[in-house]
Amino acid sequence: MSEQVSQLLNSLRAKAERGELLYIGENVVRVDSLEKVLGSPVYTADLLPKGTVYAKLFHSSVPHGVVKRMELGAARSHPGVLGVLTSTDIPGLNESSAVLLDRQLFADPVVRSTGDILGAVVAETSPAAADATARIKVEYEKLPTIFDPLEALEPDAVKIHQKGNVARQMKIRKGNVEEGFAKSDVIIEKTYRTQFQDAVPLEPEVGLAIPEDGGVRVIGSMQSPHNTQAAVAKVLKLSPEKVRVIQAVTGGAFGPKSDETPYDVCSTAALAAVKFRRPVYCAMDREDSMVMHTKRHPFVISHKTGVRRDGTLLADESKIIGDTGAYASLGVFVIARATFHTVGAYEVPNVKADSYLVYTNNTYTGSLRGFGGPQAIFAFESQMEELARKLQMDPLEFRLRNMLVPGKKSATSAVMDASCGLPQCVEKVVGSSRYREKAARYRNQTGTVRRGLGIALLMHGNSLGPEGNDYGAVHIEVHSDGSVSVGSGLTEYGTGAISGVMQVASSVLGVPLTRFKLERPDTSKHRESGPTVASRVVVIGGNASKLAAEKLKGKIVPLAAEMLRIDAKDVAIADGIAFDRTHTSRKVEWDEVVAEAFRRGISLKEEGFFIAPPAPWDQEVGQGTPYVQYTWGALVVEVEVDSETGFYKVLGAHAAYDVGKAVNPGGVLGQIYGGTVQGLGYAMMEELLHKDGFVVNPNLGDYYIPTSMDIPAEFKAFIVEVPGPLGPFGAKIIAEPPIVLPGPAVRNAVLNATGVSVDDLPVTSEKVLMGMRQETAAHPH
């Protein structure tokens, strides 16, 4: 044994002797890293059995209309085509909806967007299926269209759905805003707009279905296999038990794969598999995905904010309008999260918010990393910057005066407890970026090249919010060779969250993660655990994992005690060795204890189930405790702008997030880097353009996402740990939050460098240049 290993072992044993945490907070190797660097065939497209045929979806070519006739003959007779599926081939319900049941799998007869799926061609090869879809002709009776959510709210607007154009309305009523405005010295009213963003998981949505045993086995790229099972079963008119859904290793998700698109590809594949008795692969290519899957909602957010001359926020009234496109999908919860975060990480004594999720004839929007947070925080952090400028106060000092700290109340009147680590986050980024010194230096620049700093603060509610039961089950099984497998209906799609769940079990059991194996989430094996969304896996699944591991430990420890002939309370386990903590040389290998359990017929399978505690909530006034805990964060970015061209780049980013307890710090940093860069894409370049309901740039040549050449040269990331009440060992969520702040931080940095307020994302160089020209025209030298 090398010296390093023995040192590690000794330190682990010393920790175990003292009853301290093992493995948690260490940079462990993810359980799924090896298969990824080996390029192993683990993704859905790698798993097609021999004889698989291909289903290609086809979609509407008008944004609103009634399908009068579909000419399918040419497609059906195309070489290699097995058939064309449309709504008439659906034995069950023609439905592919997550929440409101407003969306069909194959639109019939009304199409409400160009992303509406009409059917699928099934063929022996993928090119044959694609070629055949091009031979389909559809006749429509066109209906009047609405692409602007504000227009959709007009009383005489065309109704996109029978019940009207408002899919959901939310509100917040805290204090009395009129009184707050009356006492205010400065009031600013502004409107902010955000754009469609595409998540661009590098693997688009795909599903494979294999007919078996009077039902179907579905393997696909998704976040929520049990929801997909229910959706497929409904379409096929099968009992859910006849639909077995397995999540393959998933090549990125970011939200759309928790939404309705995985239902579409899996239901279509399953329909075709049952009909043609063949394995069927239904894959969206990039263009299909960018047209047919859910995107981030564009929002129009107006704020009227009142503040006292000393910089104390007194009142905020906001109107929040989210364009959900033709269908609501998970947007009904997105609008809720945006509403609860309407004044961001600040205390405002009087808050009034009214929000509307509005149907239009744009392609539909839904779940995407941040889930309403990026839009809400962009608007309010921009508003904060405008207020600071009007007050002639330093933007940082203005924020420090108003930010949430323990004891202060959020927009929903939730009282912040001691787990609020926002001040520590701010301190980190202000120090690291040398904010005060640089902000002073960058005042009153006149040269061509100008620099600016932008700061933005974050609160991000953990868990699903007041409307969902937040629960999860984790199953742990110890095998006769001492290895441990972990399974759950909660899924892994890149963040490393499930590795974190396993790390928790590893810590409790004292067995290193290298002995652990992840079971593929499988509806026939694992309990329904709600959707894998809201970055909740480590927090909720981690708690379930802890419970299961503790149950197992309750069986292992007495057995080890018996084998060591000591008292159970003296047994400690570390690095797969059970030992007497009073005489550490007295020990027995984990594997031997497990073997003994097997000899005695003791079952080493346990399940842990955890459900977050309910919190008081009044939906009528949007007041109460929508979240059990919050993730806190702060970001400073520094930009350099060429004032002649408007071209700018982000030179540096300084980010700090309070994650309660970093279970795997390397993984936490990965989320901070990755989320921030995805957020910089949102801030600077990404916009899925719609023109008259058609997506103009559904490809990665015209829709830019950041490359390695676009990232800031300097990136300092800090982990702050103020334990929260909900997660295991105090852990808070981290996967989503880092995407939220780059939008406002970049916008504010450009404002401070140039004096130009860009109020609609993304902050493109063109907008900066136009803004500077307007400034020059208004104030010529």
Added chain:
Amino acid sequence: MSKRAITLTVNGTDHPVQVGVTERLIDVLRDHLDQKSAKEGCSTGDCGICAVIVDGKLVNSCLMLAAQCDGRRVTTLEGLLEDPIMKRMQGSFIANNAAQCGFCTPAMLMASWDLVRHSAQPTDEEIKVAISGILCRCTGYYQIIDSVREGCKRGGR
């Protein structure tokens, strides 16, 4: 679809294959020769995750016809699993948490391996340029860049 008989040398082994004239290199690698490491992410040459090496050059296998590769040497990640530089790079990717969803990882590894062949101690700027044709949506690239830098240092050449 008319077919053509070609010979592809993939990872050192000659494979006579019948390919359709419009079949792409990625199709033949994945569907005929069971080399699944190259992934399809856009089909238009923009994302780069289908990268393989043809006659010593890093290419997008979705942009090359299989017929163009007749008689040429193709290297995929599967062919480099025993290569010492690649093994070092893989170890570094694991240690630095450079693979999140993993869908771009094979291409990132191919680009990194290709870089190290030409430049044993690349600067960060060279690393960024070397991987700039490959999109990653998870990592923000930093931990990949760290991995390549360390993967080069370890052991040297």
